Amino acid sequence: MKRLTLGIALSLALVACTDQGQAPADGAKGKQPTGDVAAGKALAERECKGCHGLDGKGAAPAIPHLAAQRDRYLVAALLAYRDGKRTHAAVRDLAKNMTEADARNVAVYYASLPPVQSVADKGAKRISPYDHGKALSGACAKCHGADGNSKTPGTPTLAGQQPQYLVIAIQEYLKQERKAAPMHALLPGLTRxxxxxxxxxFASQPPAERSAPPFGDPKAGEPLTAVCGGCHGANGVSTDSATPSLASQDPRYLVDAVKAYRTTRKRENMRLYVTGLSEKDIESIAAFYSVQKSHAPEKGETLVKDLSDKCDRCHGNGVETAALTVPKIKGQDRDYLIMALRAYRDDRRESSLMHKMSLPYSDSIIESLASAYADQPAK
Ligand code: HEC
Ligand code: HEC
Ligand code: HEC
Ligand code: HEC
Structure with missing residues (x-):
């Protein structure tokens, strides 16, 4: 699968989850490993206690809790370290020196313990990326309009724009690949x-409909956009997170933007498509796109909740089949969850299933999901 370097293709994430997210039918309960709890405890005392505790609680952030975890999953994880499918030098060395009986014993020991009840760190501020974005957007409203619907000719609407494209556009200003409008002096202070x-x-705000502009002819513009639809979507409603929607955009801005590809905006693939257009053509194309209806490509307000509902199909309540052992993640250490999800996303941890699931997530979504699970009581 094509790697997304800017991980905010959220719609893709939802699609991936829908395709892959069917919880396996419960019923065919997997064979439980049998093991010797006392022998496992002795091994834990010798080899694991320093990091995982005798009570199965990670001794420091980013060390996973093992208490009450499924024993089959623990065995599978230890074998994955031994075989180099998961990488962590210290754990790998330990796993290599273990027999499979050792692994089973220590797994049934930790699985038999009561779950760790995390002392939810009360001071910790949980960020909702949506609320954070909303708070920051106040600084943009003066020009881009309330909720990103611009009423100023020449200033683009940001409402309903594709999210990955918005990040790209901001970066183009920062790298001075686009001539910065004077206000964008405030952009350099923005973190990732x-x-x-x-x-x-902005991607979650509904774009407002527009009436026809005083220039251009939408009817004459329509046939000229035949070549644009392959990338910008039918009637300018893009379905690709990195390609901007043109529908409902400010028409004056569209004219300026098309012309900019002939001069200051250096995108070869766009320049090719717009070099042959006359001034009148450009105005008609802009008029056509500006009156097309668009819609918000994201639902940021409920995104984390919607995603975790999908995760819960497998991680919710004890799905375990012969084919699949799903680890418990509720109440797991937050830093460990973040690390694990990034490792799947960045292909450092082998699991084609979880990789697909986490591939398109930005760090902010991963942190929100990890917080949501870490804060739930472990069972
Ligand atoms: C030096 C500290 C350390 C010691 C000692 C240690 N571990 Fe770990 N363990 C870790 C860390 C850190 C991770 C997470 C590594 C990663 O990112 O994959 C981990 C991960 C694991 C996992 C995977 C958990 C999951 O949720 O996927 C298992 C199982 C495990 N350890 C079992 C053991 C056992 C059994 C022992 C003793 C034989 C042991 N570990 C000793 C630090 C340690
Ligand atoms: C003083 C007015 C003003 C303010 C304040 C402002 N912008 Fe802009 N913005 C503009 C103008 C004008 C353009 C068009 C510039 C151009 O032609 O490249 C623009 C373009 C953009 C674009 C490119 C859109 C596209 O379709 O390519 C993005 C993204 C953007 N602004 C984000 C922001 C954000 C985020 C903020 C708040 C942190 C902000 N702007 C604040 C005036 C403003
Ligand atoms: C091969 C795919 C492709 C085709 C075909 C294409 N575009 Fe684009 N277009 C893009 C991409 C990708 C961008 C964003 C580039 C960037 O970051 O500057 C873009 C940007 C734009 C922008 C700037 C939008 C903004 O918000 O700043 C306009 C306007 C535009 N295209 C109009 C057109 C028109 C009109 C046509 C047809 C005549 C067309 N494009 C054909 C891929 C394409
Ligand atoms: C189709 C079932 C399924 C869905 C849906 C699913 N997962 Fe998983 N998940 C798994 C399996 C199986 C594993 C074990 C993979 C392995 O061995 O590395 C896993 C492992 C994990 C781990 C590593 C736990 C540990 O102890 O190391 C985390 C974290 C995780 N999933 C989070 C999520 C999140 C967040 C979502 C939703 C975005 C999700 N999963 C959706 C099946 C699923």
Whole structure:
């Protein structure tokens, strides 16, 4: 699968989850490993206690809790370290020196313990990327309009724009690949999290409909857009997170943007398509796109909740089949969850299933999901 370097293709994430997210039918309960709890405890005392505790609680952030975890999953994880499918030097060395009986014993020991009840760190501020973006967007409203619906000719609407494109556009200003409008002096202070959050917020706002502009002829513009639809979507409603929607965009801005590809905006693939157009053609294309209806490509306000509902199909309540052992993640250490999800996304941990599931997530979404699970009581 094609790697997304800017991880905010959230719609893709939802599709991936829908395709892959069917919880396996419960019923065919997997064979439980049998093991010797006392022998497992002795091994834990010798080899594991320093990091995982005798009570199965990770001794420091980013060390996973093992208490009450499924024994079959623990065995599978230890074998994955031994075989190099999971990488962590210290754990790998330990796993290599273990027999399969050792692994089973220590797994049934930790699985038999009561779950760790995390002392939810009360001071910790949980960020919702959507709310964070909304708070930051106040600084943009003066020009881009309330909720990103611009009423100023020449200033683009950001509402309903594709999120990955918004991040790209901000970066183009920062790298001075696009001539910065004077206000964008405030952009350099934005962190990655800020940009992704702003993008998610604006992508979740419904774009307002527009009436025909005083220039151009939408009817004459329509046939000229035949070559544009392959990338920008039917009637300018893009379905690709990195390609901008043109529908409902400010028409003056569209004219300026098309012309900019002949001069200051250096995108060869766009320049090719717009070099042959006359001034009148450009105005008609802009008029056509500006009156097309568009819609918000994201639902940022409920995104984390919607995603975790999908995760819960497998991680919710004890799905375990012969074919699949799904680890418990509720109440797991937050930093460990973040690390694990990034490892799947970035292909450092082998699991084609979880990789597909986490591939398109931005760090801000991963952190929100990890917080949501870490804060739930372990069972
Ligand atoms: C030096 C500290 C350390 C010691 C000692 C240690 N572990 Fe770990 N263990 C870790 C860390 C850190 C991770 C997470 C590594 C990763 O990112 O994959 C981990 C992960 C694991 C996992 C995977 C858990 C999951 O949710 O996927 C299992 C199982 C495990 N350890 C079992 C053991 C056992 C059994 C022992 C003793 C024989 C042991 N570990 C000793 C630090 C340690
Ligand atoms: C003082 C007015 C003003 C303010 C404030 C402002 N912008 Fe802009 N913005 C503009 C103008 C004008 C353009 C068009 C510039 C161009 O032609 O490249 C623009 C373009 C953009 C674009 C490119 C859109 C596209 O379709 O390519 C993005 C993204 C953007 N602004 C984000 C922001 C964000 C985020 C903020 C708030 C942190 C902000 N702007 C604040 C005036 C403003
Ligand atoms: C091969 C795919 C492709 C085709 C075909 C294409 N575009 Fe684009 N277009 C893009 C991409 C990708 C971008 C964003 C580039 C960037 O970051 O500057 C873009 C950007 C734009 C923008 C700037 C939008 C903004 O918000 O700043 C306009 C306007 C535009 N295209 C109009 C057109 C028109 C009109 C046509 C047809 C005549 C067309 N494009 C054909 C891929 C395409
Ligand atoms: C189709 C079932 C399924 C769905 C849906 C699913 N997972 Fe998983 N998940 C698994 C399986 C199986 C594993 C074990 C993979 C392995 O061995 O590395 C896993 C492992 C994990 C782990 C590693 C746990 C540990 O102890 O190391 C985390 C974290 C995780 N999933 C989070 C999520 C999140 C967040 C979502 C939703 C975005 C999700 N999963 C959706 C099946 C699923």
């Amino acid at each position: 999290l800020d940009m992704e959050s702003l993008a998610l917020y």
